[in-house]
Amino acid sequence: MQRQQVPFAAHLCVCVNDRKGESPSCADGVGMQLKDLLKSGVESRGWKGRVRVSHTGCMGLCARGPNVMAHPHGLWFSAVTPADVPAILDEVGRRLPSG
Numbered sequence: 233m234q235r236q237q238v239p240f241a242a243h244l245c246v247c248v249n250d251r252k253g254e255s256p257s258c259a260d261g262v263g264m265q266l267k268d269l270l271k272s273g274v275e276s277r278g279w280k281g282r283v284r285v286s287h288t289g290c291m292g293l294c295a296r297g298p299n300v301m302a303h304p305h306g307l308w309f310s311a312v313t314p315a316d317v318p319a320i321l322d323e324v325g326r327r328l329p330s331g
């Protein structure tokens with residue numbers, strides 16, 4: 233095993249869990265679309281390699297979804313829509329270290 237510091241200034245985790253309609257889940261909305269939009273936004277802002285976007289399984293607050301979590305900033309966005317993506321990236325961007 234090797235141990236190192238997290239190699240990204242920020243990591244956005246986008247829940248795309250799909251409960252197939254059995255109960256509320258982030259995939260009921262636009263989870264995967266949000267991931268794609270966030271990835272595109274990260275690239276267009278020149279953050280590729282600094283900010284990572286990953287889709288995840290359930291993050292535990294399903295009824296509030298779609299959910300996006302930003303590390304290490306401790307931010308949690310819920311009931312996210314595609315229209316919210318620029319605001320999420322703006323908020324993350326304000327917290328990125330310069331450079």
Ligand code: FES
Nearest residue numbers: 247258290291294
């Ligand atoms: S399904 Fe997204 S938090 Fe549970």
